Amino acid sequence: MTVLDFDARAADGAPPPPGRRRARRGGLLGKNPAGLLFSAPYLVFVAVVFAFPLGFAVWISFHDYFFAAPGADVARPFVGLDNYTSVLSDPAVRRSFVNIGIFLIINVPLTVGLSLVLATLLNQVVRGRTFLRVAFYVPYVTASVAIVGVWLFLFNGNGLVNEILGPLAPDPPWLINSAWAMPSIAFFVTWKQLGFYILLYLAALQNVPRELYEAAATDGAGRLRTFWSVTVPAVRPATVLVVLLSTIIGANLFTEPYLLTGGGGPNGASASPVLIMYQRGIEQGTPGVAAALGVVLVVLVLLVAWLQRRFVGGDES
Amino acid sequence: MQRRTRVTAAVLTAAGLLTAAACGGDDETSGGGGGEDGGRGDITIWYSNNEAEVAWGEQMVEAWNAEHPDEQIEAQEIPAGASSEEVIGAAITAGNAPCLIFNTAPVAVPDFERQGGLVSLSSFDDGDSYIEERSGDIAEQYQSADGEYFQLPWKSNPVMIFYNKDMFAAAGLDPENPPLATHDEFLETARTLVSSGAAPMAIWPSPTSEFFQNWFDFYPLYAAETGGTPLVEDGSATFADDAGLEVAEFWKTLYDEGLAGREAYQADAFADAQAAMAIVGPWAISVYGENVNWGAVPIPTSEGKPAEEIYTFSDAKNIGLYTACENQATAWDVLKFATSEEQDGLLLETTGQMPMRQDLPGTYPDYFAANPAYEAFGDQAARTVEVPNIPNSVAVWQTLRDAWSQSVIFGEGDLQEALQGAADEIDGLAGQS
Numbered sequence: 001m002t003v004l005d006f007d008a009r010a011a012d013g014a015p016p017p018p019g020r021r022r023a024r025r026g027g028l029l030g031k032n033p034a035g036l037l038f039s040a041p042y043l044v045f046v047a048v049v050f051a052f053p054l055g056f057a058v059w060i061s062f063h064d065y066f067f068a069a070p071g072a073d074v075a076r077p078f079v080g081l082d083n084y085t086s087v088l089s090d091p092a093v094r095r096s097f098v099n100i101g102i103f104l105i106i107n108v109p110l111t112v113g114l115s116l117v118l119a120t121l122l123n124q125v126v127r128g129r130t131f132l133r134v135a136f137y138v139p140y141v142t143a144s145v146a147i148v149g150v151w152l153f154l155f156n157g158n159g160l161v162n163e164i165l166g167p168l169a170p171d172p173p174w175l176i177n178s179a180w181a182m183p184s185i186a187f188f189v190t191w192k193q194l195g196f197y198i199l200l201y202l203a204a205l206q207n208v209p210r211e212l213y214e215a216a217a218t219d220g221a222g223r224l225r226t227f228w229s230v231t232v233p234a235v236r237p238a239t240v241l242v243v244l245l246s247t248i249i250g251a252n253l254f255t256e257p258y259l260l261t262g263g264g265g266p267n268g269a270s271a272s273p274v275l276i277m278y279q280r281g282i283e284q285g286t287p288g289v290a291a292a293l294g295v296v297l298v299v300l301v302l303l304v305a306w307l308q309r310r311f312v313g314g315d316e317s
Numbered sequence: 318m319q320r321r322t323r324v325t326a327a328v329l330t331a332a333g334l335l336t337a338a339a340c341g342g343d344d345e346t347s348g349g350g351g352g353e354d355g356g357r358g359d360i361t362i363w364y365s366n367n368e369a370e371v372a373w374g375e376q377m378v379e380a381w382n383a384e385h386p387d388e389q390i391e392a393q394e395i396p397a398g399a400s401s402e403e404v405i406g407a408a409i410t411a412g413n414a415p416c417l418i419f420n421t422a423p424v425a426v427p428d429f430e431r432q433g434g435l436v437s438l439s440s441f442d443d444g445d446s447y448i449e450e451r452s453g454d455i456a457e458q459y460q461s462a463d464g465e466y467f468q469l470p471w472k473s474n475p476v477m478i479f480y481n482k483d484m485f486a487a488a489g490l491d492p493e494n495p496p497l498a499t500h501d502e503f504l505e506t507a508r509t510l511v512s513s514g515a516a517p518m519a520i521w522p523s524p525t526s527e528f529f530q531n532w533f534d535f536y537p538l539y540a541a542e543t544g545g546t547p548l549v550e551d552g553s554a555t556f557a558d559d560a561g562l563e564v565a566e567f568w569k570t571l572y573d574e575g576l577a578g579r580e581a582y583q584a585d586a587f588a589d590a591q592a593a594m595a596i597v598g599p600w601a602i603s604v605y606g607e608n609v610n611w612g613a614v615p616i617p618t619s620e621g622k623p624a625e626e627i628y629t630f631s632d633a634k635n636i637g638l639y640t641a642c643e644n645q646a647t648a649w650d651v652l653k654f655a656t657s658e659e660q661d662g663l664l665l666e667t668t669g670q671m672p673m674r675q676d677l678p679g680t681y682p683d684y685f686a687a688n689p690a691y692e693a694f695g696d697q698a699a700r701t702v703e704v705p706n707i708p709n710s711v712a713v714w715q716t717l718r719d720a721w722s723q724s725v726i727f728g729e730g731d732l733q734e735a736l737q738g739a740a741d742e743i744d745g746l747a748g749q750s
Contacts, residue, residue, distance in 0.1 A: 067406065069432055069433040070411075071433075072433025172579060173580060264526055266727055267726075268526075
């Protein structure tokens with residue numbers, strides 16, 4: 001539009017308006033050129049750590065690529081969509097997407113519901129507030145490897161959970177049961193990440209005007225009605241964030257199937273796309289296939305995130 | 318703001334793609350490794366991080382450095398990582414691999430070779446002759462498809478059946494002559510061990526999905542059953558035959574009857590007395606030591622064979638000479654020094670692992686006389702099968718593991734169909750270059 005305007009004025013022979021040079025500089029560098037200077041480090045960071053690897057991954061996904069020694073004489077021919085065909089026709093990959101779908105269906109609603117309810121309760125607690133907040137946050141900051149060890153002891157065939165459940169315990173046990181392996185991982189991740197999302201909701205709850213609660217009380221609303229009609233709508237921006245973050249983090253699931261179910265077992269029932277990317281790209285020396293899988297995963301996550309933002313975000317978007 | 322954001326994003330993406338294209342455009346650079354004209358000078362080496370091998374490595378380096386002041390070795394343990402193979406693969410890509418790595422897994426060698434990370438030892442004048450004179454016919458398994466050696470066969474850990482004598486006695490079995498020679502005997506013994514309450518599990522190999530787990534359940538028994546047939550021969554999978562089916566049915570029976578554990582045990586089930594038997598190599602002797610009253614017998618077969626006819630999986634670790642090495646002539650000399658008869662003897666004494674040298678019992682008679690527990694392993698070392706040196710080796714083993722996990726461990730689907738399906742897929746993988 002700027003170019004068209006300039007051409008029109010030049011054709012008219014009209015002089016540029018006062019301050020035009022300043023406006024043009026403002027158009028190129030923005031209203032605050034110093035802002036570019038301050039944001040440059042982050043832009044460089046994004047370019048180096050995000051844009052370059054992403055672009056490189058896309059490039060790799062269209063080639064028969066493999067990691068080689070510097071100076072090694074190797075061919076990495078362009079293979080078109082072969083890697084994508086290989087990924088989409090691989091039953092293990094298709095199953096991993098189903099698995100991650102099951103994971104997200106359990107994990108995301110559970111994360112949103114539990115973290116919102118617990119944050120609301122924690123916001124009202126007076127005694128022991130700090131202790132409780134720290135208690136919920138500790139699993140989040142503890143290394144997954146350490147916690148996985150504890151869960152393995154809890155959920156194995158002779159573990160505490162089965163001892164308590166007795167005859168109700170599933171057979172085979174949780175982590176080697178094809179029906180329970182992925183839900184078990186989803187529960188584990190929900191519990192581990194809960195502290196972080198509670199923190200987000202606690203921050204959001206601080207911004208809910210007290211008047212809304214007072215008005216609800218005046219209108220005779222009970223605690224449940226107040227929660228549903230005041231708290232839930234008031235923290236909707238935080239809910240959108242929690243849904244998006246838990247989806248993105250969940251879609252990148254790796255550590256739990258790698259450690260908790262011994263490499264995506266039983267029989268691939270808990271394999272995630274990222275675990276398959278690791279197997280194909282690092283263990284089996286086919287980064288092209290792994291990169292294609294990664295690109296497919298990114299596209300699907302973006303699609304899901306867009307749908308979530310559209311349907312959960314409402315007017316906030 | 319939105320338009321500027323989009324412009325910025327587009328610029329960043331374009332920059333990323335352009336940089337990527339630039340980085341990816343070095344396809345035709347020359348290089349790669351041949352060691353015949355390598356220089357001389359200081360070198361670096363990596364060795365394994367277990368205590369016994371570190372002790373051997375330190376004395377070897379000290380002995381070499383004392384005699385070669387102008388060609389010093391700087392040694393360190395392999396850096397920590399998810400696996401040694403991933404660390405080495407990353408070092409090759411980064412161009413900072415050391416000259417020698419005394420822990421190169423044969424399964425990773427085809428990939429390292431494809432990466433241009435390994436020097437062909439055959440390029441040295443005495444390369445082939447040194448390897449073949451030291452290791453004999455067994456060296457052939459370590460040749461690449463075109464007959465070159467990109468690894469020096471170093472040491473093996475031929476696996477056998479370890480059993481807990483106390484548990485066998487508690488189950489009323491003869492601990493000195495346990496009935497474990499045939500599959501039927503083994504199964505009956507396993508049933509007795511578990512039903513008597515002497516052992517929670519008869520045997521507990523790891524049931525997890527990693528590609529290498531079949532080396533410690535299927536492969537030793539398949540090697541024994543077939544008299545030393547590798548998983549892939551002449552580019553074709555071999556295991557979808559009667560022998561493979563027999564071995565698969567044997568293991569499936571163990572899992573179905575609850576004699577082997579379907580859950581991963583988080584430590585060593587044999588050491589913790591959770592399993593009465595284990596499939597392990599001679600490294601375990603020093604580990605179990607006095608804590609377990611153990612015995613060892615050869616791998617069982619369906620019909621039973623004399624011990625001197627039984628093959629097993631080698632569980633070998635080899636030595637690779639890497640192309641990032643500047644002083645490859647020195648590295649080759651160090652490699653020969655480290656695998657000399659004297660150093661092999663010291664390796665045997667220090668670690669209990671078997672140097673891949675012809676006539677091991679005859680070469681070190683004093684050691685085996687003084688350590689009779691190792692004698693059977695020394696004899697077994699002459700009859701081992703290695704993972705085949707083929708393209709896509711890891712993918713091949715992962716394919717088998719996936720089929721095994723489904724059909725044998727968890728008993729889903731038809732066994733024969735699962736083996737045949739895996740074999741067909743492996744034929745395709747092994748045929749790729």
